[in-house]
Amino acid sequence: MPPASTKAAATTASADTRLAPGTPGHRRMSLALFAAGLATFALLYSTQALLPAISAEFGATASAASWTVSAATGALALCVLPLSALSERFGRRAMMTASLSVAVAVALLVPFAPNLASLIALRAVQGAALAGLPASAMAYLAEEVRPRALIGAIGLFVAGNSIGGMSGRLVTGWVSQLWGWRAGLAAVGLTSLVCALVFRALLPKARHFTPGTLNPKSLARTVRGHLSDPLLMRLYVIGALFMTVFGAVYTVIGYRLVEAPFSLPQGVIGSIFLIYLVGTVSSAAAGKLVGRLGRRGALYLAVSTTAAGLLFSLSDSLAPVLVGLVLITAGFFAGHAVASSSVSRTAKTGRAQASALYQSAYYLGSSAGGTLGAIAFHAGGWAGTVLIGLVAVLGVVSVTLYGSHSARVAARRPHPATA
Numbered sequence: 001m002p003p004a005s006t007k008a009a010a011t012t013a014s015a016d017t018r019l020a021p022g023t024p025g026h027r028r029m030s031l032a033l034f035a036a037g038l039a040t041f042a043l044l045y046s047t048q049a050l051l052p053a054i055s056a057e058f059g060a061t062a063s064a065a066s067w068t069v070s071a072a073t074g075a076l077a078l079c080v081l082p083l084s085a086l087s088e089r090f091g092r093r094a095m096m097t098a099s100l101s102v103a104v105a106v107a108l109l110v111p112f113a114p115n116l117a118s119l120i121a122l123r124a125v126q127g128a129a130l131a132g133l134p135a136s137a138m139a140y141l142a143e144e145v146r147p148r149a150l151i152g153a154i155g156l157f158v159a160g161n162s163i164g165g166m167s168g169r170l171v172t173g174w175v176s177q178l179w180g181w182r183a184g185l186a187a188v189g190l191t192s193l194v195c196a197l198v199f200r201a202l203l204p205k206a207r208h209f210t211p212g213t214l215n216p217k218s219l220a221r222t223v224r225g226h227l228s229d230p231l232l233m234r235l236y237v238i239g240a241l242f243m244t245v246f247g248a249v250y251t252v253i254g255y256r257l258v259e260a261p262f263s264l265p266q267g268v269i270g271s272i273f274l275i276y277l278v279g280t281v282s283s284a285a286a287g288k289l290v291g292r293l294g295r296r297g298a299l300y301l302a303v304s305t306t307a308a309g310l311l312f313s314l315s316d317s318l319a320p321v322l323v324g325l326v327l328i329t330a331g332f333f334a335g336h337a338v339a340s341s342s343v344s345r346t347a348k349t350g351r352a353q354a355s356a357l358y359q360s361a362y363y364l365g366s367s368a369g370g371t372l373g374a375i376a377f378h379a380g381g382w383a384g385t386v387l388i389g390l391v392a393v394l395g396v397v398s399v400t401l402y403g404s405h406s407a408r409v410a411a412r413r414p415h416p417a418t419a
Contacts, residue, residue, distance in 0.1 A: 017207060018146045025204050029144065030153065032203035033137055036100060037160025039195035040133055042168030043103050043126060044072055046110075046188045047119075048250060048370075049169035049270045052258045053181040058116040062255050066374040069251055070367040071120045072127030077363035079131035084139070084356035085219050087132065092140035093206055099132030100196045107189035111182040131359075138355035142344045143208045154341045159283050159333075166276030167191070173270010222350035226357055231346055234403050237395070238299065239339045239358050240365030244392040245306055246332045247366040248373025249313070252385045253325070255377060261316055275325045279333030286337035298338045299400050306331030307393045310386050328389075335396070336362070365392075 019026040047054060047068040055065040087095035106126040113119035137157055145153045171191065172184030226232050250273075257264045257272065264272075282302075289298040309327025312320050340358055347354030369388070376384030 016146055019144050019204070020146050020149060026145070026149075028202045029204055032199045032201075033141070033153075033157045034160035034163075035195040035198040035202070036096060036133060036137060037157045038164035038167065039100060039104070039192040039199070040130055041161040041164035042171075042188050042195075043107055043164075043192050044076065044130055045069060045165055045250075046107070046168050046172060046185055047123065049173045049254055049273060050176055050181040050184055050266075051251065052254050052269075053176055053266060054116070054119070057181070060116055062252065062378055063371065063374040064116065066251050066370050067120050068116075068123050069247075070370045071124040072130075073247070073363040073370070074367035075124040075127035076131045076134075077360045077367060079128040080134065080359045080363070081223070081353065081356040083132035084136060084353055087136040087139065088353075091206060092136040092143070093203060095132045095136045096140070096203075097200055099129055099136070100192075100199060102129035103133075104189065104193050104196050107185070107192055110189065111186040127363075134355070134359045138340065138344050138358075139351045140206065142351045142355075144204070144206060147345075150341060150344060154337060154344065159279070159281075161279075161283075163276065164195075165279075166273045169273035169276075170270050173273070174267040176270070177265055177267035219353065222353045223357065226347065226350065226354050229346070230406065231403070232343060232354060232357070234399050235339045235343050235346070236358055236361040237399050239336060240361040240368075241392040241395045241399070242302075242306070242332055242335045242339070243362050243365035244369035244372070245310070245328065245389040247369025248376070248385050248388045248392075249310075249325070249328055249369075251370035252373045252377045252382070255374075256382050256385075257321075262318060262321075272322070272325065275322070275329050278326050279329045282330040283333040283337040286334050286341065289334060290338060290341075295338060295342055296400055296404055299335055299396070302331045302335035302338065303393055303396045303400070304331070306335070307390065310389045310393065314383060314386055 019029055051062065051065045051068070054060065054068060055062060058065070083095060083099070103126050106122055106129060110119065110122050110126065113122055138154065141150060141153045141157065168188050168191075171187050172181070174184075175187045176184035253272070254269050256262070257269050258266075286298065289301065293301060305327050309324040309329075309331060311324070312327060313324030315321055315324070340355075340362075343354050343358045344351060369392070372388050373385045376388050380387070
């Protein structure tokens with residue numbers, strides 16, 4: 001006969017109405033958020049693989065053209081917190097639907113931009129629209145999915161990001177080679193429209209969301225509370241630094257590969273982004289990594305993998321460069337999945353704001369990485385871009401080591417009750 005504690009645990013689990021792996025609702029949720037994640041990254045980085053072609057048409061430098069990426073990620077970073085506050089009032093599902101709808105509508109206008117300035121402006125609007133989706137998705141998962149399945153669910157959403165980033169660049173690369181970069185952007189817009197329809201049709205209604213009020217003072221208190229939490233602050237910095245590396249590498253890699261000694265055509269450069277599939281695997285495996293190595297151990301593994309990839313990419317032979325991109329991608333997506341899921345588990349209140357602050361830091365890192373990486377490439381070639389990445393990697397190591405030191409100090413400190 002099973003012990004009483006086992007019976008109690010079973011009763012508690014059966015009483016938990018949140019989504020559990022293997023149930024129809026969980027499968028629908030997974031597919032819906034996978035589609036949303038795919039559309040988010042496909043739209044957000046739709047111009048990244050096309051930067052050499054955009055530079056050629058408008059006579060722009062790499063750093064100027066890179067603003068078609070940085071404007072989108074920067075606007076997202078600025079708008080994610082206020083839109084997450086609206087999601088507390090109007091619901092995660094409604095906010096995600098509205099954000100994706102507006103972003104797709106703008107995507108259908110982007111191919112008709114008459115000049116670089118208007119293209120950058122439209123991309124900024126698109127990034128602002130997408131701001132309502134990432135933080136709301138994280139909060140939705142934290143509320144609707146059972147705790148033990150949370151890292152896996154977030155990992156799948158991040159995997160959708162990786163496939164979206166890959167497929168968007170792959171499609172734009174080949175379509176651009178055949179019909180020009182404007183046709184490439186149009187193809188991404190139409191693909192994202194399909195993803196938006198799938199998302200809306202499949203996502204289950206929220207059953208554990210409690211509407212809040214739009215109280216600026218309350219919001220400010222919540223934000224101050226999160227920013228005063230040392231663990232959350234470390235996670236925000238780690239997310240920003242990981243994304244600085246990724247933004248720098250993938251904004252500039254097209255310029256490097258189109259030049260000698262590689263001289264690759266646009267379609268082949270777009271195919272390089274198939275490497276994003278590695279990110280799909282590493283992000284989905286983040287939960288197992290944490291289970292075996294702990295959060296800090298998983299972060300050390302992710303950052304070591306990323307640093308090794310940066311060093312491999314310095315080669316002038318294509319094979320080592322591809323190996324480097326594989327390692328950078330695997331390390332980045334694993335580190336991002338670990339950090340973002342840790343935010344959702346650490347924040348006990350104001351989860352949408354906690355996730356929004358992480359997303360703000362994350363996309364500010366992307367914006368900074370893209371711009372700094374392009375400037376460094378213009379000044380010192382690929383080695384300059386790699387240097388930016390290595391400095392960011394060193395930052396992740398420093399923050400993680402500081403967290404480990406703080407944990408050891410706290411463990412040795414006497415408990416107030418026994419002091």
